[in-house]
């Protein structure tokens with residue numbers, strides 16, 4: 132009988148559940164969200180790339196030595212290792228913004244594999260070029276002597 | 277002559293969320309023999325940890341073994357790596373690890389309790405327990421920044437400090453949770469229809485539990501005082517934060533429910549003590565050393581004793597990493613628990629055992 136009365140009473144109470152998606156769910160203000168890179172502060176040491184467990188960061192390098200930062204939100208696990216390993220405060224930070232879902236059109240996995248490949252190739256090309264220049268310089272230095 | 281029927285449960289079954297297979301041999305409705313098979317999934321995590329990831333990155337990979345006790349795996353691995361590095365971590369980091377471990381225990385135990393209720397046919401209690409569990413999930417999110425993958429322990433300490441607002445939030449919300457858990461204890465203890473499905477069902481005696489090396493709540497419900505928190509003090513100061521062992525005598529589903537509920541209360545007490553007595557200081561210890569030698573670590577995960585072994589050879593990559601999950605240790609005792617029960621009780625027994633196959637089959 133008591134259970135019956137409680138059941139009737141519950142019909143007139145507000146729902147006990149959270150009204151998601153009409154009401155927001157709890158999110159802490161230091162939620163571990165997307166990673167943001169600041170090229171103005173970065174010293175291009177690539178420590179974030181080396182520390183990142185899944186490999187969500189990669190730097191490509193142009194022939195004049197300038198590097199570009201690439202980041203894949205779908206590979207990132209939001210661990211914050213990159214931020215902890217960065218020697219320059221503020222160069223890379225973790226925001227509280229959750230990642231947006233990856234869409235089919237983005238082709239996020241395959242295009243990322245392509246980006247990583249190109250980035251590594253560009254770095255190898257830069258290194259090879261530098262070596263060649265160094266060798267030429269050394270030769271140039273040796274010959275007159 | 278009796279006729280025996282073999283009934284398969286799993287690897288995909290409505291009351292079994294995990295890829296685990298049982299072959300129950302029944303005589304009429306009674307289970308007389310059980311065979312368990314756990315090898316349905318292989319993810320190659322141990323191999324990946326020694327070939328693809330540097331030792332500092334492994335603590336994040338290891339956390340992905342299991343979503344429910346990811347903090348147990350990360351902490352156990354971080355501890356084993358610290359042993360290889362000969363690194364002593366700050367006391368504040370140890371306290372914060374305890375805080376995360378105990379919050380995780382609360383949510384994991386509540387999940388198990390809700391599944392027991394569901395598999396015993398008490399759907400409303402399932403909903404209610406899950407709803408109350410949400411509080412502990414929120415607290416973990418506030419502490420670690422994510423609901424499921426906490427990534428809280430790192431080699432050398434913990435990833436982030438406890439903010440004062442969060443500490444305050446944990447204390448207030450725990451008070452709220454406490455009254456809810458008290459209500460749940462009342463229901464689990466005295467609800468008549470639940471008692472039919474839980475009391476005296478799936479019982480295991482103290483002798484059997486000891487002989488079959490049961491661990492975790494399953495052993496403690498049978499009166500065997502095994503709890504890593506009770507045994508060792510060298511890695512985390514459990515006694516200092518007020519840990520007490522919870523024991524029951526029945527060994528049945530009901531006793532396991534009671535152990536879990538009371539452990540939730542103990543965890544809450546520990547959390548309060550941790551927050552109130554949190555020492556000052558840094559949260560990470562830095563080192564440039566590389567792992568060398570061999571080490572083992574035991575840690576009390578929500579389901580029982582978790583065992584990590586690691587071997588390093590002074591490079592960035594470990595030579596070997598071995599994880600033994602509590603579910604695996606409990607399988608012999610679990611098989612024993614089924615025998616002599618009705619087939620209809622099997623779902624409740626399975627849920628009360630709280631199997632975690634993502635920890636076991638990697």
Ligand code: SF4
Pocket residue numbers: 166182183184185186187188206207208209210211212213214
């Ligand atoms: S948060 Fe973790 S996974 Fe994401 S980019 Fe940084 S190191 Fe990589």
Ligand code: SF4
Pocket residue numbers: 168172173174175176177178179180216217218219222223
């Ligand atoms: S670790 Fe910091 S400074 Fe170095 S490359 Fe990454 S963002 Fe730049």
